[in-house]
Amino acid sequence: MPDLQNFEFLGSIPEVMLENVLVTNAITRAYWKSPSSGVRPVPAELRKIIDTGKIPKRGGKRKPKEPFSCYVPPLNEDTDIMFADDQEPIDDFVFQPFTANIDSDDEETPMTKAMMELLRSTIAKDFRTSSDKNVADANKVIEGLQISLQAEKEALSSLRFRIQCDNVDLHTSFSKRIFRLQNSLAAENRIMDAVAEQTQKTTCYKKY
Structure with a gap:
């Protein structure tokens, strides 16, 4: 079976290539039901990564760790x-x-x-x-x-x-x-x- 990721289709996946795909596959069924809408646009986040070449940082600024304090008894106690x-x-x-x-x-x-x-x-x-x-x-x-x-x-x-x-x-x-x-x-x-x-x-x- 050919790798579907190596192809880019303007419409739906051809029926010849779907013969070897299980009908029970949820992803394939969802893709099959979706109407043809031309070349699918790249998501905005992925496009931003491609244009800038940088991966955006996730999460807020880390809080500095509080110093750990504990009682250390003297050596001879x-x-x-x-x-x-x-x-x-x-x-x-x-x-x-x-x-x-x-x-x-x-x-x-x-x-x-x-x-x-x-x-x-x-x-x-x-x-x-x-x-x-x-x-x-x-x-x-x-x-x-x-x-x-x-x-x-x-x-x-x-x-x-x-x-x-x-x-x-x-x-x-x-x-x-x-x-x-x-x-x-x-x-x-x-x-x-x-x-x-x-x-x-x-x-x-x-x-x-």
Whole structure:
């Protein structure tokens, strides 16, 4: 089937070219029903693009992005909370969700004090245990990295030593070859000088 986009028709599409087109095609049916009106004009937007050679910008001017602001805690803030000797940072950091719904009147009761003391000691103990475990795990990882880096450093040092030895051997081999070539050239030069001298003597004998 020929490509219909490569042709420009003054009227409707010929019936011969529509034989291979499905009748159920909505675009073909719409085109078939439309009356012949000569050469179809190019849309105004497309004509403007063709004349100016520029594609019009769409949308309005972009708004500048607002600067993103957030609170960045100091470097040692979490460390102070995690490794503090006293329990005040842990109280503020951990117990706030548990004490938010307690009334001020209930805080003074012996039962509430006992429960809060038990909760405080339990959570503080768990917090310390988790912190110590994290520190131990971090130390293990750091120790493993140190061992791995040391092994890589030793491997690189060994490779460097082998490369240096190979360079020395290569330099020695080249020096020996150059020395042998120089000796061979010197021997050839002596032979050529002797041949030239003998040739000159033979030429002189022939003249006399």
